[in-house]
Amino acid sequence: MNAVILIITSYILRFARVGSIILALHDASDVFLEVGKMSKYSGVEVLAMFSFLLFVLSWVVLRLIYFPCWILWSTSFEILEALENFKGNEEGLYYYYLFNTLLFCLFVLHIYWWVLIYRSLLKQIQDRGRVTEDIRSGKLL
Template identity: 65%
Template sequence: MVDLRLAKRLIGKGLEANERRKKIIKFKESTWKCVYFLSGELLSLSVTYNEPWFKSTRYFWVGPGEQGWPDQKIKLKLKAVYMYAAGFYTYSIFALLFWETRRSDFGVSMSHHVATVVLIVLSYIFRFARVGSVVLAIHDASDVFLEMGKMAKYGACEWLANVSFLLFVASWIILRLIYFPFWILRSTSYEVLLTLDKEKHKFEGPIYYYIFNTLLFSLLVLHIYWWVLMFRMLVKQIQSRGQLGDDVRSDSEGEEEHED
């Protein structure tokens, strides 16, 4: 009987230590991502906020002056935004494969990272950097709150996790489910055809129009998928009177751990 109680106690301590180690690993992952998303958001805003295309999507394609796509100049600081984002999302593909905790939305996350890298590369090559800079700005904002919420959850700070989750949901709805489809996608699929001279700009080619927009719409599909997960989490939070689950975007079931 004594040996049985001792065994249960030792096993319990071992499980507790293992769970603590997993949370520390996840906390480090979220801290690193939060640093990137916050710095990336500040960089994107500092570069694009005073540009005309930040406030009017028409300037994605024309202006200032006589400039028009694809002859618009890409400023050095805008190139820096692109290099910064391309580096992070390329790293994220390898991190997801080899280093990060394996979560149940692995396939969806990998699809998102690959689509993002392809979009960054194509939009830079084909001079869609104005569109890309705004897309990066509205995406990074939501992820700042996501990673803050995860860090707070892993650190057992429930009130900060709850606040971060609510800000994350609000920013996701406004930026990714409203602004992204009704302003960005509308401009890349409809407004561009009305703005550019079709005789001068062969925009409706397979890469310029269909592939680029297909990738952007694929991001919207992923946004909707993740919103379904968030809505479930929000319902659970209300039912449990403000207590969040282990993760604020992906299901925690079936997680695997990569050794450092």
């Protein structure tokens, strides 16, 4: 829900770059999750296992490394130079706090979701690579 609010607000307030990069980061790892679910439901365990591992890898790279090190850094510190040029514009300062608050809340959600994904990964390792039930929702992965 936080990502949806962030994306809609970014387009309404003409901060389309923020919304676009959030969409790109989230959709890239979701592809592997959906392929894994379809494979599991179809009974193709090897593809389900491989897709889940690619999902975990892409999650870590995109949402736990790339997101905070590039996006949060850029929106928190690099943007301050641009805001100094608009000292009379209070609107830009409000947008700065609004988007950074939403982005940091999204990062906290990424960490929470990572804990759940990590538990699923540990369960998969304990079951010798077999993708079992999803800890996050009680449904099959």
